[in-house]
Amino acid sequence: MATNPADTPNPASTPSTPLYRRLARRLQERIDAGAYPAGARLPSEPELSAEFGVNRLTVRQAVAELERAAVVEIRRGVGTFVRPPAVRVSIAVDPRSQRFDLGSVHAALPEAGREDSAADGEFVVAAPPVTGTAEDAEAARQLGRTPQELSRVDSVIRLGGRARAASSYWVPFGPLPAELVRPGRPGNLVLDLARTAGVELEYDWRAFGAVGADLADAELLDVPPGTALLVREGVSCTPDGTPALYVRRRIDGSSARFVLHFRER
Known part of the structure; x- marks a missing residue:
């Protein structure tokens, strides 16, 4: 009936x-x-x-x-x-002890229980010129510089055999070495940029939000335009408090989560 x-x-x-x-x-x-x-x-x-x-x-x-x-x-x-339930990787954050900015790749899969894959890690996508877009202007504001003083490099983080996050970094120095920004180059850009500048980076602040994937991020992450992306952005500074890096990372919200640990593990 x-x-x-x-x-x-x-x-x-x-x-x-x-x-x-x-x-x-x-x-x-x-x-x-x-x-x-x-x-x-x-x-x-x-x-x-x-x-x-x-x-x-x-x-x-x-x-x-x-x-x-x-x-x-x-x-x-x-x-x-x-569809099968979404499988989410866990990105661990210890709010009591995480002071030094080591990038997000080193601890991205603490609970995944899987073998490392040579295809996983962070890979350079491009080093676009800083032209005064809204994102460039925000980076300049956060770093206390003009857009003309900044260099930018974009990357994608692959975990578990697929793209999980797209990142953009702005630093107040340049030009960046050609090998550092070679498309496809693997590495940990936070540490690589710190070494290039000859500084040690510490967290200043991080914030979390959400956006819909634009066409560029949708292509990078292989998701439909408008897909919900977690946004983690913030400034890292030198030990004397000078802003030295602004990062804006967009993460596929269906496949990742942040976990805050408040007790000793």
Whole structure:
């Protein structure tokens, strides 16, 4: 017997909730309960339409809603399949003892329990000129310099065989050595930039936020434009407090998390 998705009470639904969204929530509940496990193919549009007593457009809108939420994957001409749960790497941060800026690669996978991969690490993408974009202007403001005094290098961090983060670094010196900014060069750019400047870097501040992936980051991280990215930005300074590096790191929010440890480990 056909059932309307509005017939079953849902605490997240209200009378004004669109029918397709109520149906999407019913399907989400089935997925969460294991009725449609990871990798399973959802019933077809006609089957769902008949079961829930709604038209096919409503079903199509509901499935599109689940796709936007990264719950299902639509394979054109094949069907709609439940995505496996996101696997997240853990980036450990000890707020009591982390003083020296060692970069984020060295401790990026403390809990992953996997063998190291030669394809993992941080890799230079480009060294774009500092031209006065909004990001360049913010870096100049944070470092107390003019954009013309700064050098920039961009990188991607690969962990577990895939791109996890895109980073941009600005430093108040240059030009940077050609080998340091060679595209594809592996390394730890925080330490490499500190060595180039002949300084030791300490954390000044770090902040966390979120943005939607723009076209450039979407391409680097192989995610759809608009995907939620965690943003970790901040300034590192020399021991006397002089700002010496501004970093803006964008991390695929579906595959990473930050873990703060407040007790000795």
